[in-house]
């Protein structure tokens with residue numbers, strides 16, 4: 001069993017902990033928090049050992065009726081791998097602590113790429129992270145773009161990606177960002193950080209990205225134009241994307257015409273927290289003119305990086321190859337379960353397979 005510690009138990013950390021707990025080859029060594037708030041109580045109810053992320057605050061947990069197993073250093077010493085899910089910038093500060101215990105560390109996309117040896121997306125470059133000491137799972141938007149670029153690049157070659165990212169203004173629990181009522185070019189400077197971030201996975205890719213923030217908490221939505229290396233048909237691209245396990249091509253005619261309905265659908269389907277781990281590509285939007293592909297996709301910022309973190313754990317411990325890991329993660333989380341008439345959980349979609357010609 002791979003013992004995984006999760007430092008930072010917020011939006012991403014709590015999902016990563018639950019996903020790790022669901023793996024047959026992993027267990028949660030513990031989670032670290034700075035304060036005994038409601039999430040700390042939930043973590044304890046889920047059976048996760050609690051560690052104080054800031055040692056001086058350890059007594060606060062006892063005062064709140066939460067027994068702690070120790071301080072974060074002890075968790076790092078005890079774990080085989082640490083997944084750092086602290087707010088942007090704190091991961092870099094924690095890096096030396098992980099190194100001092102020789103504990104491989106997985107960071108999140110809010111950190112600069114320089115925090116880790118490898119920037120990671122399971123579909124695109126799993127092997128680069130095998131046995132690495134430090135890995136950064138790229139951000140939600142970069143994950144969403146990488147999952148599309150990888151099969152397109154393999155199948156057709158990619159000359160240029162142009163993406164406009166309509167970014168949610170904050171997560172549902174981020175009241176610090178609201179109430180909000182505005183539309184912001186964010187960042188105003190072009191390109192946005194996403195293009196260069198995708199190049200941490202695809203160094204030779206030509207990509208330009210622009211970002212806007214809107215007053216929504218649901219998902220990000222991307223408008224993409226990709227110039228491919230060869231002439232294609234929309235039907236062929238669709239077939240390729242339908243074969244990708246972490247891409248859900250939304251069928252026409254079922255009313256999933258926006259991010260709100262996608263989230264509702266995920267809740268109706270019994271997804272934990274209404275999570276949508278897959279890129280959601282509107283099938284109807286897939287259009288091709290010569291070598292130019294156009295499409296819209298939605299990316300659930302709170303959850304698309306979660307399966308990637310699970311795969312990153314297997315990569316750094318070199319305990320499975322890409323196909324095995326992706327398949328196991330998908331199976332345990334319920335990505336690719338059979339029996340859904342909409343195709344949302346289509347068992348034929350497997351890890352790294354591309355569409356047949």
Ligand SMILES: NC(=O)C1=CN([C@@H]2O[C@H](COP(=O)(O)OP(=O)(O)OC[C@H]3O[C@@H](n4cnc5c(N)ncnc54)[C@H](OP(=O)(O)O)[C@@H]3O)[C@@H](O)[C@H]2O)C=CC1
Pocket residue numbers: 007008009010011012013032033034035037039053054085086087088089090108109110111138139140171301302305
């Ligand atoms: N939310 C998103 O849309 C996405 C975020 N990311 C990236 O994931 C990372 C985490 O983001 P997210 O989960 O949203 O952030 P959150 O703020 O939701 O969660 C981070 C948690 O870390 C805890 N924390 C704060 N300081 C420390 C510390 N010094 N040590 C340990 N824990 C601490 C806080 O909880 P407490 O103080 O209560 O312990 C907080 O809840 C960032 O790099 C972000 O960019 C990536 C993809 C999408």
Ligand SMILES: O=C(OP(=O)(O)O)[C@H](O)COP(=O)(O)O
Pocket residue numbers: 109110139140141142167168169170194301
């Ligand atoms: O990693 C994310 O976005 P990003 O891919 O736009 O950097 C998360 O959605 C966090 O976004 P934020 O920078 O609005 O907190």
